[in-house]
Amino acid sequence: MASRTPEGPPPPPAVQRLRLRYARRERLRFSSHRDFQRALERALRRAEVPMAYSAGFSPHPKVSYAGAAPTGSASEAEYVEIAVTARCDPERLRSALDAALPPGLDVLEVVEAPLHGAAPLADVLEAGVWEVALPGVGEADARRAVDALLATGSAEVERVTTKGRRVLDVRPAVLRLDVVEPAAAVSTTGRALAASSAAGGEPCAILHLVVRHAAPAVRPDDVLTALRGVSDLAPPEAPRATRLAQGPLLEGAAAVADPLAAERGAVGV
Numbered sequence: 001m002a003s004r005t006p007e008g009p010p011p012p013p014a015v016q017r018l019r020l021r022y023a024r025r026e027r028l029r030f031s032s033h034r035d036f037q038r039a040l041e042r043a044l045r046r047a048e049v050p051m052a053y054s055a056g057f058s059p060h061p062k063v064s065y066a067g068a069a070p071t072g073s074a075s076e077a078e079y080v081e082i083a084v085t086a087r088c089d090p091e092r093l094r095s096a097l098d099a100a101l102p103p104g105l106d107v108l109e110v111v112e113a114p115l116h117g118a119a120p121l122a123d124v125l126e127a128g129v130w131e132v133a134l135p136g137v138g139e140a141d142a143r144r145a146v147d148a149l150l151a152t153g154s155a156e157v158e159r160v161t162t163k164g165r166r167v168l169d170v171r172p173a174v175l176r177l178d179v180v181e182p183a184a185a186v187s188t189t190g191r192a193l194a195a196s197s198a199a200g201g202e203p204c205a206i207l208h209l210v211v212r213h214a215a216p217a218v219r220p221d222d223v224l225t226a227l228r229g230v231s232d233l234a235p236p237e238a239p240r241a242t243r244l245a246q247g248p249l250l251e252g253a254a255a256v257a258d259p260l261a262a263e264r265g266a267v268g269v
Contacts, residue, residue: 010055011052011053011054011055011059011085012052012085013052013085014052014062014083014084014085014115015084015085015086015087015115016083016084016086016087016088016112016115017081017082017083017084017112017113017114017115017118018081018082018083018084018088018090018093018110018111018112018113019079019080019081019110019111019112019113019121019260019263020079020080020081020082020094020097020107020109020110021077021078021079021107021108021109021110021260022078022079022080022101022105022106022107022108023074023075023076023077023078023105023106023108024036024069024073024074024075024078024104024105025074025104025105025106025188026074026103026104027104028102028103028104028105029071029072029073029074029075029104030071030072031071031105032071033065033068033071036068036078036105037063037065039101039102039105040063040080040097040101041061041063042100043097043100043101044061044063044082044097044100046100047093047096047097047099047100048096049082049084049088049093049096049097050084050085050086050088051063051082051083051084051085052083052084052085061082062082062083063080063081063082064080064081064082064120064121064122065079065080066079066080066081066120066121066122066124066125067079067121067122067125067128067213067246069243070219070220070221072241073219073220073241073242073243074187074189074240074241074242074243075242075243076108076187076242076243076244076245077128077129077243077244077245077246077247078243079121079125079246079259080121081113081121090110090111090112091110093110094107094108094109094110097110109260111260111263111264112263113263121259124247124248124259125213125246125247125248125259126212126213126247126248126249126256127175127210127211127212127213127246127247127248127249127256128210128211128213128243128245128246128256129208129209129210129243129244129245129246129255129256130207130208130209130210130211130220130241130242130243130244131185131186131187131190131206131207131208131209131241131242131244132206132207132209132220132223132224132239132240132241132242133185133187133189133190133193133194133204133205133206133207133239133240133241133242134204134205134206134207134235134239135193135202135204135235135236135237135238135239135240136202136203136204136235136236136237137203137204137205137233137235137236138203138205139179139203139205141205141233142179142205142207142233143179144231144233145227145228145230145231145233146177146178146179146207146227148227148230148231149171149174149177149223149226149227149230149231150174150177152171152230153171154169154171155169155170155171155226155229155230156168156169156170157170157222157225157226157229159216159222161216166216168216168218168222170218170222170223170225170226171226172212172214173211173212173213173214173218174209174210174211174212174218174223175210175211175212175249175254176208176209176210176254176255177207177208177209177210177223178207178208179205179206179207179208180206180207180208181206182194182195182197182198182204182206184206184208185206186242186244187240187242187244188242189240189242190206190240190242193206193240194206209223210254210255210256211223212249213246220239220241221239221241224239245258246259247259
């Protein structure tokens with residue numbers, strides 16, 4: 001039986017590929033990845049972006065997502081790629097999309113990527129850098145827990161998934177884990193909690209975490225579960241995790257490079 005094809009001409013081809021970096025802040029950190037997908041699709045329509053579409057009976061816009069942060073986490077480094085049928089000025093597109101998205105979903109940068117031959121975003125984002133604020137936890141307790149985790153060769157945690165309970169070893173994915181001085185906090189949440197602690201409020205330890213992307217992905221809450229397992233560290237309040245960066249892994253430094261550096265001609269940091 002011959003395969004069916006839709007009637008009419010094929011969709012216009014893509015002539016430009018654009019990579020976007022966006023932030024998920026404040027209350028929008030509680031939005032799911034699917035929530036963001038719907039918001040972005042609406043914003044693309046409102047901004048009248050000339051999206052390229054797939055062929056077939058159910059065409060969909062050519063949008064590629066990579067490495068979304070877990071629900072409840074803020075982020076300054078989320079990435080998405082789109083393909084368009086007419087060339088767009090990256091800065092104008094950034095401004096239009098940012099205006100069309102709700103406050104807290106902020107488009108920070110748009111750069112043009114090669115139309116063909118570029119490595120997929122998911123392959124470029126090899127590791128992530130996180131800041132985790134622990135309200136109610138003193139620095140000394142946090143350091144003891146971190147030292148205990150780094151001293152162990154394996155730290156298994158249990159995660160409930162849609163397919164049931166799954167055990168994963170957190171330790172191989174943790175490339176760096178430090179307790180930093182409150183003054184070194186980078187995220188808005190971390191700085192606010194650190195300032196409150198310095199002014200006589202409850203203590204708040206600040207963790208700096210570099211984690212390798214793997215399958216399944218190791219999340220900050222998995223690392224916190226491992227810390228509790230090795231040292232009984234149990235923050236009295238919900239931890240506040242913010243992804244600061246993600247990109248190609250710099251092995252020797254346990255850090256990441258800028259994933260958009262090649263596209264904008266900048267030097268990785």
